[in-house]
Amino acid sequence: MRNSELLLSSRQELNRYTVMIQDYLELGKPRVVLVMLVCAAVGMALAVPGLPDPIIMLLGLSGIGLSAMGAAAFNHLLDQRLDKLMLRTSRRPLADGRIQAWQAALFASLLSACGLSLLWWSVNPLTAQLTAAALLGYAVIYTAFLKHATPQNITIGGLAGAAPPLLGWTAMSGQIAPDALLLVLIIFAWTPPHFWALALHKRDEYARAGVPMLPVTHGVDFTRLQIWLYGWLTVAATLLPFATGMSGLVYLFGAVLLNIRFMYWNWKVWRGQDPAAPLSAFWFSIRYILYLFAWLLIDHYLKGVL
Numbered sequence: 001m002r003n004s005e006l007l008l009s010s011r012q013e014l015n016r017y018t019v020m021i022q023d024y025l026e027l028g029k030p031r032v033v034l035v036m037l038v039c040a041a042v043g044m045a046l047a048v049p050g051l052p053d054p055i056i057m058l059l060g061l062s063g064i065g066l067s068a069m070g071a072a073a074f075n076h077l078l079d080q081r082l083d084k085l086m087l088r089t090s091r092r093p094l095a096d097g098r099i100q101a102w103q104a105a106l107f108a109s110l111l112s113a114c115g116l117s118l119l120w121w122s123v124n125p126l127t128a129q130l131t132a133a134a135l136l137g138y139a140v141i142y143t144a145f146l147k148h149a150t151p152q153n154i155t156i157g158g159l160a161g162a163a164p165p166l167l168g169w170t171a172m173s174g175q176i177a178p179d180a181l182l183l184v185l186i187i188f189a190w191t192p193p194h195f196w197a198l199a200l201h202k203r204d205e206y207a208r209a210g211v212p213m214l215p216v217t218h219g220v221d222f223t224r225l226q227i228w229l230y231g232w233l234t235v236a237a238t239l240l241p242f243a244t245g246m247s248g249l250v251y252l253f254g255a256v257l258l259n260i261r262f263m264y265w266n267w268k269v270w271r272g273q274d275p276a277a278p279l280s281a282f283w284f285s286i287r288y289i290l291y292l293f294a295w296l297l298i299d300h301y302l303k304g305v306l
C-alpha cells in the first residue's frame with residue numbers, strides 16, 4: 001500500500017471511530033444531562049455553608065451524570081420502534097440501525113452500574129438509592145409504561161427529571177432537607193410547560209405514532225391553557241425559596257425577570273395566534289431553568305458577602 005493510501009485509510013478509520021463515539025454519546029442525551037448536572041451542582045452548593053468539597057462534588061456529579069446517561073440510553077433502547085415513527089427521532093443511532101440493541105443494552109447497563117456504584121461507594125448510599133429511584137422512574141416507569149398509557153405521563157415521570165438538585169444536596173450533606181425539596185418542586189412544576197410546548201409543535205408526529213401526549217388526547221386548546229396554568233404554578237414555586245428565607249433579594253430579582261419572560265412566552269402559546277410560539281417557548285424554557293439555578297447560586301454566594 002502506498003503512503004497516501006495508508007493515510008487515507010487511517011483517516012477513514014478515525015472518522016468511523018469518531019462517528020461511533022458520537023452515536024454512543026447521543027444515547028446518553030448529553031445536553032439534557034448537562035443541564036441536569038448544573039441543577040445538581042447548585043443543589044450541592046446550597047446544601048452547605050461556604051464552598052462544597054470539590055472531591056465529593058466531582059464524584060457526585062460523575063455518578064449522577066453516568067446514571068442519568070444510563071437512564072437516557074435505556075430510554076433509547078425501549079423506544080427504538082417508536083423513535084423510528086417520528087421524524088424528530090428517526091435518525092437516532094438505534095432507530096437508524098447504527099447501534100444494535102444488545103450494544104445499547106450493554107452500554108446503558110454499564111453506565112448505570114458505574115454511576116450507581118460510584119455514588120454508593122464514594123459518596124453515600126442515600127444518594128445512590130435516590131438516583132436509582134430516578135433512573136428507574138425515567139427508564140422504566142415513564143418510558144415503558146406511563147408514556148404509552150396516559151397524557152399525565154410527564155407530570156408523573158417529571159419527578160425523575162426533577163430529582164438532580166436533591167441528588168446534589170444529599171451527595172453533599174447526606175440528608176434530605178425541605179429546601180432541597182423546594183428545588184425539586186420548581187423543576188417538577190416547570191416540566192409540563194417545558195414539554196407540552198414541544199408536544200404542541202410536534203402534535204401530528206405524536207398522533208401518527210399513537211403516543212397519548214396531551215395535545216393528542218385533549219386537543220391543542222386545552223394544552224395551551226394547561227401550559228398557561230402550569231406556568232403560573234412554576235412562577236409560584238420559584239417564589240418559595242425567597243418566601244422561606246432560603247434565598248435572598250438577589251435571587252428574587254433574577255427570578256422575577258426570568259418569570260416575566262417565561263410567562264410572556266406561555267401567554268403567546270395560550271393565545272394561540274403565533275404558530276411559532278410553542279417552539280420558541282420550549283427553547284426559552286431550557287434557558288429559563290438554567291438561568292434560574294444560576295441565580296440561586298449567585299444569590300447563595302452573594303448573601304455571604306453582602
Ligand code: HEM
Pocket residue numbers: 031032035036039088154157158159161162187191194195198286289
Ligand atoms: C419527564 C420530564 C421531561 C420530558 C418529558 C422532557 C422532554 C423533552 C424532549 C422531548 C426534548 C427534545 C429532545 C430532542 O429533540 O432530542 C427535550 C429537550 C431538552 N430538555 Fe427536556 N424533558 C423533561 C425534563 C427535562 C429536565 C428535568 C431537564 C433539565 C433540568 C430538561 C432539559 C432539556 C434540554 C436541555 C433539552 C434540549 C436538548 C437538546 O438541545 O437536544 N428536560 N426535553
Ligand SMILES: CC(C)=CCC/C(C)=C/CC/C(C)=C/COP(=O)(O)OP(=O)(O)O
Pocket residue numbers: 029032033036064067068069071072075079089131132134135138143147160161163164
Ligand atoms: C438518574 C436521573 C437523574 C435520571 C433522569 C434521566 C433523564 C435523562 C431524564 C430526561 C428527561 C427527558 C429528556 C425526557 C424526554 O423523554 P422522551 O422519551 O419523552 O423524549 P424523546 O422522545 O426525545 O426520547
